[in-house]
Amino acid sequence: MKHCDKCNVDIQTNQKYCPLCHQILSGEDDLTKKEIYPEFVPLNRTVLPLTKKIMLFITVITIITLVSVNYFTYNTTPTMWSLIPIGSTLYFWLVVRYGILSKQNIAFKLAFLTTLLLIILNLIDQNYTISPATPGWALNYVTPLSLLACNFAISVIIWVKRINYREYLIYLLSILVFSLIPIILGLFKVITVLWPSIAAFGAAMFILLVIIFFFPKSIKNEIRKRFHL
Structure with missing residues (x-):
């Protein structure tokens, strides 16, 4: 039954x-x-394999072109500026491949693409931030606020579409854990602005507590099933 x-x-x-x-x-x-x-x-909407191949081909050609232009202009502009548009191109391809053409559920897409975007932005922040007055913007602001937005988006999807929350529980737990990382970095003075991190962790904890409060038995059973307890 x-x-x-x-x-x-x-x-x-x-x-x-x-x-x-x-x-x-x-x-x-x-x-x-x-x-x-x-x-x-x-x-499910079927996607022709040719569409994926065309997108991959365009991505590879774009990256090769950027690397070639950067190489031949390195004497006049001695910087690896091509890494920024290459990162943007790869992110665009992954958005299309895993965000549009993928049949994975929308929570996986949001979590995966948010994580990928944060990695790219933090690499740009660490290596290409020109102004000495604004280093660490990716860790201080973008990372925690992106996690907050992702958590809020998943919660809205569950509420609006009336989706079984148990299917998305593992993603909410993952975001809660990731939201704790900026706070830990703040304790070690790696992050200098704490309020975005506290807001992200507080929101993730609040959403999880709401689910636990209203569905305690279901949450307990789901955690046992997910982690084979």
Whole structure:
């Protein structure tokens, strides 16, 4: 017997999705039970492999062009300026590849692309910040506020689309852990502006506590299942 949290009904099925609302069902499969519902097949948009190959080809050609121009102009401009547009090009390709063409759920896309963007921006901050008055802007402001925005976006998606929050719990926990890192760096004086980090961690903790308060049993069962406790 499985249960749909959205419809609040018990369903005698071994299917993964609710036949009424198509949300993920909770509960274990009963292999001895004869299936009475047809299998639900999600309507995923098919993407031609040629589209991915074209995007990859354009990305590779762009990177080769940037490196070549940087190499032949290095005598007049002795800097590796091409790394910045190369990083932007790679990020654009990954946004298309994993954000648009990927069939992964939207929380994975947000978490993955946010992490990638933070890595690129921190590398730019550490190596290409020209003004001595603004070093550390990526760690002090962009990193914690991006984590805050990602956490808020996932929460809004769960609320607006009425998605089963258990499917996104692991991402909320991951963002909570990542939000703690800037605070730890602040204790070691690596980060000099603490309020964005405190705001990001506080928001992540608040969202998690709301879920735990209203769904304590479900959270306990989900953590046991996820971490095989």
